[in-house]
Amino acid sequence: MRINTECDRFDELLALEAEHGDGAVVDPALHRHLAGCPACEAAVAAQRAVRKRLVTHRRALQITAPPGVRTRIAAKLAGEAHAEAGASMATGWGLRLSPLAAAAALMLVITVGVLPMVTGQSSVVLAAQLALDHVKCFLIDGDVHATPISAADAEATMRKQHGWSVPVSATGGVDDGHLVAVRECLYSEGMAAHLLYRVGETPVSLFVMPDTDHAVASVSILASDTVSWHQNGRTHMLVGPAGSRATLDSMARHLQLEAR
Amino acid sequence: MPFGRWRSSPPPPDADSFTADALDHLDALYGTALRLTRRPEDAQDLVQDTYLKAFRARARFTAGTNLRAWLYTILHNTWRNRRRDQSRSRVEADSEVVEIAAERGDTGGLPAPTPEDLLLREAMSDDLRVALDGLPEAFREVVWLRDVDDLSYQDIATVLSVPMGTVMSRLARGRRQLHAGVLAARRATPS
Numbered sequence: 001m002r003i004n005t006e007c008d009r010f011d012e013l014l015a016l017e018a019e020h021g022d023g024a025v026v027d028p029a030l031h032r033h034l035a036g037c038p039a040c041e042a043a044v045a046a047q048r049a050v051r052k053r054l055v056t057h058r059r060a061l062q063i064t065a066p067p068g069v070r071t072r073i074a075a076k077l078a079g080e081a082h083a084e085a086g087a088s089m090a091t092g093w094g095l096r097l098s099p100l101a102a103a104a105a106l107m108l109v110i111t112v113g114v115l116p117m118v119t120g121q122s123s124v125v126l127a128a129q130l131a132l133d134h135v136k137c138f139l140i141d142g143d144v145h146a147t148p149i150s151a152a153d154a155e156a157t158m159r160k161q162h163g164w165s166v167p168v169s170a171t172g173g174v175d176d177g178h179l180v181a182v183r184e185c186l187y188s189e190g191m192a193a194h195l196l197y198r199v200g201e202t203p204v205s206l207f208v209m210p211d212t213d214h215a216v217a218s219v220s221i222l223a224s225d226t227v228s229w230h231q232n233g234r235t236h237m238l239v240g241p242a243g244s245r246a247t248l249d250s251m252a253r254h255l256q257l258e259a260r
Numbered sequence: 261m262p263f264g265r266w267r268s269s270p271p272p273p274d275a276d277s278f279t280a281d282a283l284d285h286l287d288a289l290y291g292t293a294l295r296l297t298r299r300p301e302d303a304q305d306l307v308q309d310t311y312l313k314a315f316r317a318r319a320r321f322t323a324g325t326n327l328r329a330w331l332y333t334i335l336h337n338t339w340r341n342r343r344r345d346q347s348r349s350r351v352e353a354d355s356e357v358v359e360i361a362a363e364r365g366d367t368g369g370l371p372a373p374t375p376e377d378l379l380l381r382e383a384m385s386d387d388l389r390v391a392l393d394g395l396p397e398a399f400r401e402v403v404w405l406r407d408v409d410d411l412s413y414q415d416i417a418t419v420l421s422v423p424m425g426t427v428m429s430r431l432a433r434g435r436r437q438l439h440a441g442v443l444a445a446r447r448a449t450p451s
Contacts, residue, residue: 015435066290
């Protein structure tokens with residue numbers, strides 16, 4: 001342990017000194033001290049060695065958040081934004097929103113305004129969660145040039161992952177559609193089967209979940225359109241990019257007919 | 261702007277862009293939360309709470325400044341408040357107390373290792389991680405924020421609500437303690 005008062009005087013500067021290469025001058029007085037103090041010189045060397053290792057291994061030391069955390073937080077924040085937009089409109093604060101934010105808020109309110117308030121909000125939150133999963137999963141598994149997978153393979157995957165015997169459509173019910181991947185996604189109430197389709201080049205997701213009490217709704221949120229329905233004891237939600245509502249409606253009709 | 265002219269406050273950042281920007285730092289925040297709480301469930305809860313608070317306070321964030329440091333500040337404040345509320349241990353680690361603890365080689369009054377701790381330590385198998393894990397929290401956070409997260413001294417002082425001199429002092433002591441810990445871990449590992 002160093003008890004030299006001169007050492008104490010320079011103690012705080014040692015951290016800074018350790019971040020500079022040999023020869024760089026943080027403080028000339030410190031350098032004079034180091035030249036005559038082996039203890040401080042050793043302390044700087046130790047700090048420099050540790051810092052070098054930490055900097056070198058920065059990436060390896062980082063921890064990745066578990067799957068699903070990002071989606072859950074994004075959904076929470078989307079719910080906050082939705083509540084905030086509603087409160088703003090109700091109190092006249094909407095006038096202070098930027099035109100874009102006001103347009104987004106207006107779109108939300110108009111889209112879900114026809115639904116009962118309680119179930120409507122939960123449907124919006126669910127739509128927000130799945131819209132984010134839609135974007136994320138297509139980035140990971142939805143390459144536009146991906147080789148289509150067969151309905152049989154998708155059905156086998158769903159049987160293996162969920163124990164569900166679900167007839168899968170290879171085309172999503174439309175002529176230019178094809179199935180490119182099957183994934184499993186975490187949402188706030190459990191796990192959902194996620195079927196990734198390409199309709200032409202448009203990415204469209206079909207999420208299949210255990211039946212919920214969410215209202216059947218058409219929601220536009222986070223630059224996505226969604227359509228949901230209940231059938232055969234499960235909740236289904238189609239998600240596509242904004243402007244794909246007609247495609248989603250068509251797919252929903254065909255998929256419901258195929259599943260009967 | 262002429263003196264005395266009325267100036268309106270800037271509009272809060274757009275919700276979607278703020279969310280996207282903030283979520284870019286999720287892994288860093290989760291790692292910090294896990295170091296502080298030592299339990300994955302508590303870390304997730306702390307991170308979620310941090311994001312909600314940040315979102316609600318986003319109008320107070322100054323665009324162009326360090327968003328990650330701002331999020332860290334909220335996370336650390338939230339963590340300190342939780343500890344204070346739960347009265348499980350000291351809220352502020354006084355420099356003198358921390359220094360004495362470091363010299364003694366204890367871990368800042370942390371409870372005995374839980375199964376989650378052991379799991380975490382198993383994943384941190386190399387000498388550096390073991391030594392980091394053994395540092396008192398006040399030292400570990402400063403060293404991590406500077407050498408791994410590359411925050412400025414000023415940002416670290418803001419995040420931890422301590423003077424800059426304390427940051428430098430803890431950094432020096434933390435690195436020295438870490439160096440000694442790495443050497444000890446190497447000696448303890450059979451070759």
